[in-house]
Amino acid sequence: MRLLTIVLVVIAALNIVVAAPSNEAATTELPEEDHCDHKLTKSNKYLDYPFWKKFFKHLVPFTSSSRSKMQFFLFKRDFPDCGRELFANDDETLARSGFDARHPTRIIIHGWMSQGKGSLNRDVKTAYLSLTKPRPNDTDDAISEPKMMAPLYEDFNIIVCDWSKISSNVNYFGVAEMVEDLGYLLAEFVRYLHMRADLRFDDVYLIGHSLGAQIAGSAGKQIRPHRFNTIFALDPAGPAFREQSDEYRIDASDAHYVESIHTSIGLGFEQPVGHSSFYPNFGKDQKKCYVYGCSHKRAHDYFAESINSTKGFWGIRCERLSKKTWVLLDNDGEYRMGGEPSDPKNGTFYVKTYDKKPYAMGTIKAQAEASAQPERVTEVYH
Template sequence: MKIAIAFLSFIVLAHTIPIEELEPVEIEPQFDVYRDVRLLLSTRRNRGSPIRISFRNAESIRASPFDPAKPTRVLIHGWWEDDTSAISVDTSEELLNYYDFNVIFVDWSVGAQTINYIGAANRVETVGFFVASQLNFMREYKFVDFDRLHVIGFSLGAHIAGHTGKNTNGEIHTIVGLDPAGPLFSERRPDGRIDANDARYVECLHTNGGLIGAGIGTAICQADFFPNGGSSQPGCWTNTCSHGRAVAFYVESIIDNSFHATRCETERDASRESCNAGTGFWFGGEPSNARFNLTGIFHFRTNRDYPYAQGPARP
């Protein structure tokens, strides 16, 4: 019980401390982004057997199943996760089931799988710069067209996606932040977290916000969706469950996008589930809402179990 109370106290405190105020000593020194981050490629040619791409190495890419003629999706996991997490396995599986994409998974588990959340959070900017450097290299060598590039990140991975966008001059087509991590980021300036200006279109889903939630509970992106009020999700009894529903909802939106949303006038309306400013909007899916240049705050309700979406389906 004492451990639970202590952890809860840390979460509450962490929501109120900007990460830039932390001392450098709190960053664990053994993590080397160039040595420890893996870029794992999956395509329809090598499903189930991801191939590692070497950093800024054209021959490594040419020798892989990567096809420059096809769109690319980049997936980034969160704290305490790795290449077996839902954002990696489930998302890439459904993307390749329905689309002929190059899917690159950013495995930074050496830096993420630590009880030291502060240390993991402090690595976000460095990993984002690393991913951006790789993508800039791939664009320079005509492997990637930024007009057909999406970056999707969960939790801390959402902020890595944001830093990736900042270091590619906001030229990536779409960034999707799935319940961007709140502790140490809620009070951070836009240049230190995912932000609406990080790509040509930035969409965020908030499933576990609030003072004791794992995510940021405020609108920080171009389009922000708050399912079921954005704090806790039906069928969930823990923050971990509500936080993870962000990935589950996104994966389902790829299969059959029926997450029909209502526009909200304010965040308060979204949290109280009292939105009535217009319908005809959908969360997630392929292609993204960038084609509509969607902006604003939105709410939708879900079921307790899969399938979560209540419909109607996107036309």
């Protein structure tokens, strides 16, 4: 009897979650000038309500719908936190959105079980848009007030690709089977922007984490004969893809330049998959990562920081003879990981990082110079 009562309580709670009105839906009634399709800021709330509503829909029979598998939200310098939704084949919405093909386009694709307002979307979006703001001149005298320099970029088209209606399904392998379909939707959306907004494919970078990286690779295959400029594959998903041929997983042929960042061996893909593959801390068990999935997430933490880091992440060429045997070729120079714009190179690289933010250590030469400087002492006069 007690078990039956618990089951009834759980079912009632799930029905409340499914039936409750969505905060996202409520915003559609706002006036156009105050309209916000997708607010993307860090929340004090522990849970993302819209995400968990989608999650529970997959658990309750007959409530899950694939009507809209993928949504696209545009962010720009003038509206950095409030995304405007774009739809393929909707010219009127596109004309009002503020999308400008003269600006570089960066498309962010989250992974499995990622929340729509997750840290990948927030951090990468914010890092890119920070490049559109004035910046201090680091060469000025530290004592005087630094002079501000012009922004590095006029603006970006930052598009967050939200496929959480599918990714919230706890059945990972079922979701992985939909990568081709999702890649098709993304490719068709970009093709629409090319046809109706004069978007140049060579101005487009795809930034995908985990399954999002595999979706990026699929979109790259399906956009042919056109080619994206760059795909950044952030710890691309390994399960269900390790035994696949290049035709069914991300590969160097999916864009003019493909760069992968490998940070875990359980959830990620161990083998090099792009023109260049970076292995921070040998690609496994990132520093001070004690929770399952932390090392996997660290890939997009590193990438977001690389976009506007003054030090940058620099790797040295290496050879992976086995999982435990690496040969570091430190006489072959240093190569930048991530960053904006992308910096094409070829090979496999080892990167060392700090164990907390900021993670970037800069070049080996910069590290040596910093360690050689005498410790600064602050004198206090009474």
